[in-house]
């Protein structure tokens with residue numbers, strides 16, 4: 001059973017997660033009919049930029065986050081943005097988005113100039129997330145836990161981040177017992193996905209480098225959060 005504080009925390013996180021979504025007019029652009037590698041890259045760049053804005057707003061709603069050292073807040077956002085977007089795009093791909101979005105998003109990611117060696121692990125990850133059948137609370141808490149990872153580069157006050165992350169981990173553990181009573185290992189499986197995310201984050205740095213080699217332009221927000229250009 002949940003304490004009063006845990007119930008309040010869950011409500012705040014779920015409300016923030018539901019409130020901060022990619023605007024439908026941006027998501028709808030996925031359906032436009034141009035499918036060149038260039039067009040796909042531009043569209044995905046627009047989605048990623050919109051997703052980062054959504055991520056920043058979501059993060060500001062995590063109880064305690066705004067009380068952290070300002071520079072640590074930036075370090076946590078920069079360090080977790082790619083992982084949070086892998087989670088969010090995984091949930092989008094697996095949640096049967098509005099008609100046809102799912103296939104279209106997959107198609108555009110596959111045909112956006114990402115080399116095959118990264119496509120394979122990326123879609124294995126998407127599949128492994130889909131097989132977990134996470135409920136919304138678990139998705140929102142897993143994203144929160146990813147953001148509140150204490151050992152990101154340049155974080156000064158790691159214990160302060162650890163305390164916030166532990167609160168979210170306690171809540172996620174109880175949520176898993178509640179929603180997956182038949183699977184005692186479910187919580188451990190979810191945390192295993194976080195390890196997978198770190199690997200994907202390293203692949204992503206190489207993806208960025210190869211896009212840059214081919215003179216692909218990113219938006220100022222992405223350049224800032226990914227330290228490119």
Ligand SMILES: Cc1cccc(C)c1-c1noc(C(C)C)c1COc1ccc(-c2ccc3cc(C(=O)O)ncc3c2)cc1
Nearest residue numbers: 022027041044045047048051082085086088089092097109
């Ligand atoms: C390629 C890649 C894979 C994983 C992570 C990143 C950062 C990249 C990645 N790496 O670079 C890029 C760009 C810059 C080329 C990307 C592209 O990122 C994203 C990030 C998010 C989404 C996204 C998220 C939620 C959605 C929800 C809905 C809906 O609810 O209906 N619909 C569409 C949605 C689209 C798509 C591409």
